[in-house]
Amino acid sequence: MAGEQRDLDEGRIAGYLTERLGADSLDVTSLRRNVGGMSRETWFAEVHWARSGQQHDDSLTFRVDHPEGSVVPVSLEREYQTFRAIGTSSVPVAQTLWYEDDPELVGRAPFYVRRTVPGSASAGQLFAPGNENRRQKIGVDLAEKLAAVHTMDWRAAGLAEFMRVPERPEDHALFELEHYERSYRAAQPEPMPVVEVLLSWLKRNAPGDVQRTSLVWGDVGVGNFIYAGDEVVALTDWEQAHLGDPMKDWASALWRGVDALAPKEMLFEAYEGASGLRIDEDRINYYSVFIDAEYVCTSFPLLGELGLDHTRDATFARLGIGVPYMCMDHGLGMIGY
Amino acid sequence: MRPTAEELLASLRLSLNDTVALKIEDRWARYVATAMDLVLQHLQLRLAGELDTMDADSLDMAETLAAVAGQAVRHGEEGGQDQDKWSALLQRLGTAAPGDPARRVDEAVARNEALRGRVVDVLRWLDEIDPDDVDPELHGVRDELHRMVRRQVGRLVPFVEPLYMSFRPGGA
Numbered sequence: 247m248a249g250e251q252r253d254l255d256e257g258r259i260a261g262y263l264t265e266r267l268g269a270d271s272l273d274v275t276s277l278r279r280n281v282g283g284m285s286r287e288t289w290f291a292e293v294h295w296a297r298s299g300q301q302h303d304d305s306l307t308f309r310v311d312h313p314e315g316s317v318v319p320v321s322l323e324r325e326y327q328t329f330r331a332i333g334t335s336s337v338p339v340a341q342t343l344w345y346e347d348d349p350e351l352v353g354r355a356p357f358y359v360r361r362t363v364p365g366s367a368s369a370g371q372l373f374a375p376g377n378e379n380r381r382q383k384i385g386v387d388l389a390e391k392l393a394a395v396h397t398m399d400w401r402a403a404g405l406a407e408f409m410r411v412p413e414r415p416e417d418h419a420l421f422e423l424e425h426y427e428r429s430y431r432a433a434q435p436e437p438m439p440v441v442e443v444l445l446s447w448l449k450r451n452a453p454g455d456v457q458r459t460s461l462v463w464g465d466v467g468v469g470n471f472i473y474a475g476d477e478v479v480a481l482t483d484w485e486q487a488h489l490g491d492p493m494k495d496w497a498s499a500l501w502r503g504v505d506a507l508a509p510k511e512m513l514f515e516a517y518e519g520a521s522g523l524r525i526d527e528d529r530i531n532y533y534s535v536f537i538d539a540e541y542v543c544t545s546f547p548l549l550g551e552l553g554l555d556h557t558r559d560a561t562f563a564r565l566g567i568g569v570p571y572m573c574m575d576h577g578l579g580m581i582g583y
Numbered sequence: 584m585r586p587t588a589e590e591l592l593a594s595l596r597l598s599l600n601d602t603v604a605l606k607i608e609d610r611w612a613r614y615v616a617t618a619m620d621l622v623l624q625h626l627q628l629r630l631a632g633e634l635d636t637m638d639a640d641s642l643d644m645a646e647t648l649a650a651v652a653g654q655a656v657r658h659g660e661e662g663g664q665d666q667d668k669w670s671a672l673l674q675r676l677g678t679a680a681p682g683d684p685a686r687r688v689d690e691a692v693a694r695n696e697a698l699r700g701r702v703v704d705v706l707r708w709l710d711e712i713d714p715d716d717v718d719p720e721l722h723g724v725r726d727e728l729h730r731m732v733r734r735q736v737g738r739l740v741p742f743v744e745p746l747y748m749s750f751r752p753g754g755a
Contacts (some may be wrong), residue, residue, distance in 0.1 A: 259606040276612075278611075279611045281610045281611055282612045282614075313725050316648040321702065369752040369753060370754070373752050373753055380644065397596040435672045436696055437696060437699040437702075437703040438699065438703070439699055439702040439703055439706060439728070439731075440735065440736050442703050442707060442710075443706065443729055443732050444727075446706065446709075446710050449710075449714070450714065451717055467751075468751075469671040469750075469752075481611060493596055494713070499751065502751060503749075503750070503751030503752055505751075506751065506752045507752075511631040559615060559617045559618075560615060560618040560619040560622050561614065561615055562621060563618070563622050564618040564621055564746050564748065565748065567625065567741065567743050567746045568621075568746030568747050569737060569747075569748050571736075571740070571743040571746075571747075572743075572747040572748065574736050575736050575737075575740055576738055578732070578733055583729050583732065583733040
């Protein structure tokens with residue numbers, strides 16, 4: 247990858263934002279890459295700018311694919327569209343500003359910019375000693391925000407214009423499964439019998455009923471929402487969002503350990519009260535296997551991209567080995583092997 | 584040649600963790616250094632056991648496929664309307680002689696991948712011919728292969744466990 251710009255460049259970011267904001271002057275006072283969240287890169291920029299004698303400070307977030315592409319088989323443009331559509335509802339998300347596909351602007355493309363929501367996504371702060379009560383409140387608030395996601399009018403928000411709408415109950419699982427399987431097979435990874443076992447089981451056991459067709463966040467967990475005080479103020483990481491069964495989000499939430507925030511029963515009660523939907527733990531177990539397969543399909547093909555003629559950094563080697571094998575092991579256990 | 588590959592890897596990890604990582608202030612760079620150390624741990628484990636594990640795994644696959652082939656032959660000899668099904672299965676199973684243990688890792692990996700490819704073919708054929716898993720005889724074949732897959736994943740776990748990424752709060 248010699249010669250290719252890998253990091254975002256402060257000078258180019260400043261030039262781009264000066265133009266976009268119509269600023270007379272602008273300084274990027276800080277530009278740092280987010281740690282965690284490997285699907286694509288997230289950069290936080292703090293800027294001070296002036297126009298017509300007025301001084302402004304802004305916190306902006308840049309989302310950009312890795313130079314080699316995204317880890318998830320979902321375009322950055324769709325992620326931007328999802329954020330923008332949800333922004334018209336009562337579900338709290340960051341305000342989107344601009345989607346760009348011209349590589350001349352900052353040296354990398356496509357990318358999009360959204361306002362950074364004040365607060366923290368840090369698990370470290372939340373799980374510091376003495377924060378038990380706060381964690382519980384945030385857990386309950388997260389469950390209620392999830393209820394808002396699942397009961398939102400996704401047609402009114404325009405999501406059906408670019409998301410596939412399930413027709414039969416089985417489609418709620420099968421559409422997404424088909425999407426991830428197609429992406430896995432297109433990558434032509436080394437033959438893995440365990441992946442066939444998981445995909446086959448998921449197809450055979452696709453649920454034949456569903457309580458409601460909902461917007462599914464797709465990646466629910468600590469680190470994927472912003473909190474301030476005792477409240478969840480924004481939901482992030484919408485790249486795996488789709489229309490489907492709301493129980494899939496609970497599978498994702500438990501898979502990622504939201505029950506470390508508050509007891510599972512307390513979270514379920516808050517959710518059921520706010521949504522009118524019923525928690526179905528058998529269904530959650532089905533989708534837990536689904537999450538395993540989904541992560542395998544997105545991360546295992548990364549290993550095929552590592553080679554002497556195409557070296558990627560060690561974070562990708564770790565992601566490509568650590569996530570899929572862990573999921574294969576867990577998924578097999580969940581289906582009784 | 585001395586020092587051994589294992590000793591050199593241990594030396595690299597020592598330098599990375601006790602000298603380099605301590606001086607890194609950038610959070611992303613620290614995250615990368617952690618990933619490097621975990622990959623080095625994985626390499627240590629692979630150096631110590633990859634060849635034997637690949638051979639054991641290939642032997643297990645070959646024996647399982649041979650056992651399934653034996654069942655298919657017996658069912659085929661019984662005649663009846665399912666004869667085509669069993670001969671189609673036999674075709675996919677092929678002959679999977681265990682062979683001698685490989686002497687080099689690349690040979691062991693190539694043999695292992697070829698066998699995994701054959702298992703994948705059989706599993707996908709089962710999905711085509713019996714998508715709902717209602718045929719009790721084919722269910723038995725599927726179950727035998729699934730149990731072998733469980734053993735296969737279990738063999739790999741010790742090598743990859745250091746690299747596991749917990750998405751739970753507090754996970755590395």
